[in-house]
Amino acid sequence: MQIIDGSVTVSKGFSANGVACGIKKRKKDMALVVSEVQCSFAGSFTTNLVKAAPVLWDQKLVASQDHVKAIVINSGNANACTAEQGLKDTEATAAYAGSVLGCKAEEVLVCSTGVIGVPLPMDKVKEGIELCSKELSTSREASGEAALAICTTDTFKKEVAVSVQIEGRTVHIGGMAKGSGMIHPNMATMLSFITTDAAIGKQTLQALLGSSIVDTYNMISVDGDTSTNDTVLVLANGMSGTTMLGPDHPEWETFTQAFLYVHTELAKAIVRDGEGAGKFLEVKVTGAKDKQTAQTLARSVITSNLVKTAFFGSDANWGRILCAMGYSGADFNPSALNLSFSSAKGTIQVVENGVPLAFDEHLAKGILMEREITTLAQLKDGNGEGTAWGCDLSYEYVRINGDYRS
Amino acid sequence: MQIIDGSVTVSKGFSANGVACGIKKRKKDMALVVSEVQCSFAGSFTTNLVKAAPVLWDQKLVASQDHVKAIVINSGNANACTAEQGLKDTEATAAYAGSVLGCKAEEVLVCSTGVIGVPLPMDKVKEGIELCSKELSTSREASGEAALAICTTDTFKKEVAVSVQIEGRTVHIGGMAKGSGMIHPNMATMLSFITTDAAIGKQTLQALLGSSIVDTYNMISVDGDTSTNDTVLVLANGMSGTTMLGPDHPEWETFTQAFLYVHTELAKAIVRDGEGAGKFLEVKVTGAKDKQTAQTLARSVITSNLVKTAFFGSDANWGRILCAMGYSGADFNPSALNLSFSSAKGTIQVVENGVPLAFDEHLAKGILMEREITTLAQLKDGNGEGTAWGCDLSYEYVRINGDYRS
Structure with missing residues (x-):
């Protein structure tokens, strides 16, 4: 396994970007992660009974869809405790991103983080998606912009990327996360996004994510409070060109170790940047x-x-x-x-x-x-x-x- | 129910005292609560797997003895994480108190609160028991001295007392407690001691205490940490002269309401005085x-x-x-x-x-x-x-x- 500089765009065929659209004052608040081709995907979500609208949307996609193509993430507003309007706004966000990116609403995962109980400013969200999509890029810089745009009270962006050799081909795994810091009035949430160009089926990916969560995000704590929006999403687009990976593949262990490494380092980065953390x-x-x-x-x-x-x-x-x-x-x-x-x-x-x-x-x-x-x-x-x-x-x-x- | 000034000595036949014997620097650190006659008793203890030596001793008495006569409480040293020596020291404390008070070691409950992991200074403990026993009194002042001596980081003593009329006689319930504050290096522990001159059997008293805990001490939190020494003890000596109380007694409800009131007020006093608490x-x-x-x-x-x-x-x-x-x-x-x-x-x-x-x-x-x-x-x-x-x-x-x- 080789540790490399970068995050979600190290994986072949993934582009990203992050912009400011006015949900927050001045700072970046809208990010896109987009795959050139359809992706297998997996998600893990907060166990809080009170779930934000985007969590409910993503859970529906995990349960019903085979593939997705993109993730839209806004910071500054969690779209949580927003009742029926919140669900409509998440759906409209996915639909608008789909129309801009040329895919169905059901191929767009949505995440929000920020203030609880305030409706999403949909005009700004749409403007942000449009602006963000114009400069989508596979560059290192673009992934850095996305990693910044998902932050709330984080004091540094959290990015990890590795590559491994499987069947003589280079397979990449890259990720970005935001901290579990919670701040006034209700910034919350741990978010983590992983891309890989590995070829891996949806069920296999979901099982692998499930077992990785146990040893990584579930083993960190900033203050014991579980947010309404916690989400980990993984997209796998297969563009590395290997055959399908799974427990029977001779190099499965190589992949899973690298996958676990990326989640572990992101989880550790989150507590390193815990609110007020000195140690x-x-x-x-x-x-x-x-x-x-x-x-x-x-x-x-x-x-x-x-x-x-x-x-x-x-x-x-x-x-x-x-x-x-x-x-x-x-x-x-x-x-x-x-x-x-x-x-x-x-x-x-x-x-x-x-x-x-x-x-x-x-x-x-x-x-x-x-x-x-x-x-x-x-x-x-x-x-x-x-x-x-x-x-x-x-x-x-x-x-x-x-x-x-x- | 009448709320009265006082604590453990309001109940007929109970005397108390509190003195300084040098476990702490200068402050009072040894208390005795003694009944003139044998008492029915009940105890509730920390659920922490790591239990201090006095907790193990008291649990043994609850399981094996019909009656007790006294409680010895020292502050300044929790006698927790002290291995075999700790158990011997608790037993020696009970035996010494028994010899001074004229009863068996198995009639003496023991509680400790303070530093973890340091052996009890047994010479000081014995000196304290002797000194304390000399001025045992049923006075209001004596109970106040005891309430002070059980404190660690508490900023005020916690005392509650009530009386109720049952069968035309006055039945008293009085209690004192110390806070769940925890401070350097390891002061810990919530302790609560209740006396009553009600006539009530051991099993009935234990069941009543169990149901009262659920709505009182179990519903308070200072910092979510459950100490190694948490203990609630109730002594009932029957000296009010009523017939035996129990669920079939027509005035049982009068007694249980008063009993619950005392525990509730002590529990609330503990969080009012939580470490650093402003609200x-x-x-x-x-x-x-x-x-x-x-x-x-x-x-x-x-x-x-x-x-x-x-x-x-x-x-x-x-x-x-x-x-x-x-x-x-x-x-x-x-x-x-x-x-x-x-x-x-x-x-x-x-x-x-x-x-x-x-x-x-x-x-x-x-x-x-x-x-x-x-x-x-x-x-x-x-x-x-x-x-x-x-x-x-x-x-x-x-x-x-x-x-x-x-």
Whole structure:
């Protein structure tokens, strides 16, 4: 696998663009990702009972359509909690994009992110689609414009791209994402878009996406709130020219590893850019009785406000970690736990076989002052492993989310 | 029901005291609650898999003993994550208190709160028990000393007492609690202690406590972290002189209402004093399909960091409330939701039948600037009602929990 510069346009036959159409003040707010040919596709969506209109539209397409050709994404307005009008607006968005791009409405996936409860300004949306479509390009720059246009409170754009060799041909996977930051009045949402020129059937792609989600987006947390708009979409147009990929293909593993890598890096980029985040935290649990247990434990630690504030304060507060593992609902033997913290400054073990160790507070502080910290919790219940990623809880988080339209 | 000044010593035959024995620097850290005669008793404990030694001891007594006579509570050290030594220390604490008070170790419940992972200083504990026992008193002042001694980061003591008339006799219920604040390095724990001179059997009392927990302590949240030491204990010594109370007693309802009132007020006092809390939040859900659904929805809202920071910023951010209801896992129809905010400054409705209303932002801000705010979410799915209480998420929370031993 080779890591390359770029995102959604690295895959053959995909063009993109991002423009400003006035939904937000001045900033870019409309993006298009378009394939030259029809694509197999897959989607994964928020589990929130309250789903935004575009989520409902995309879920309908995943359930009923074999192919799509494009994704329209607007930022600045989530089109959530907008009742019947919201559904009509999403459908009109897809229809308008279809007419501009020369395809059916049902071949256009739609995503929105931004304010909740305000109707989409459809005149601006249409203007944006038209403007955006005029400069669609397969260039690196065009994908960068799209990656910018989907951002809300993100402080940097999130792009990942790789290539792998399959059947002697180069297969690309590229993706862009926006963060799960939520801000006034109701910016929300994690969005992630992946293109690939691999040849892969819709069911296979959906299954692969489903299993990738479990180890990537589902293992990150900024603040434990699940938005109304969270969406991950994958388009595969087959233009690399390989035969169809699937579990029986001899190089399937090569593809799935690369696919997982792209999702993992996008997920990690999202928490790195979590609202108010000063530190990137990795929590790894090994020796759990199974993978699910390990993941539940790791996720409970990364979600704990008390753990997050302790890391903000560079406090080797291992008791809070053990406490968060304890209330996770997962079963484990605390009296066999080894616990350690690592960063660029070194590693320090603080618990052995469930018993606190006397440790060098000065060294611990130094390790925890770093911006990237790994917590390793080793159990002796089995071979289950799981890793979760998150960020600290800072004054800045409270400021961003407490201050209203200021 | 009459609300009276006092706490654990309002009930006939109960004495208490609180002293400083040096586990904490200078502050009171040891309390005793003692009954003149043997008591029926009940306990409810943390669901955290990682349980402190005193929790394990108390659970054993609840499972095996018919009566107890006393509770020993120390603050400043949680005796949690202290392995075998911790269990021995708790047992020694009970045994020592028993020898001083003239009863068996198995008649003494033990609670600890404070630092995790540090062995109990047993010499100080013994000294504290001895000192405390010398000035045991049934006075109002003595119960106040006990209520102070169980505090950690609490900014005020939490006491509630009531009396009811049953069979023409006065029956008392009094309680004290400490907050769920958690602070450096690992102060933790919600503790609540109730005495009553009602005559009530152990099984009946345990069942009543179980059903009261559901509507009180389980409906409050400061930061979503469940401690290793959470404990609620009730002692009933029968000295009011009534016949045995139970579901068949004609005045059972009188007693259970008063009992619930005491737990409710203690639970509310705990969140009022949540770490860094500037506002007291009540979230009431009505019209849910059943009570459990209503409670799940209310609890999800009160636990959301985004909702809590919005209240901190006096932001009428109803989208976050709907979002938190949506990811609660509970089933409801969002398109029938009416949502409003109330405080001393008035009431404002922001959503009707799932559709956002244009509302007066200035009025909303004024209502939300108050220190006590009720959010009412009215559904049309049934008759289920539930109320949860919590506090805002402030800079102060981050400061308290991020700063280490400073």
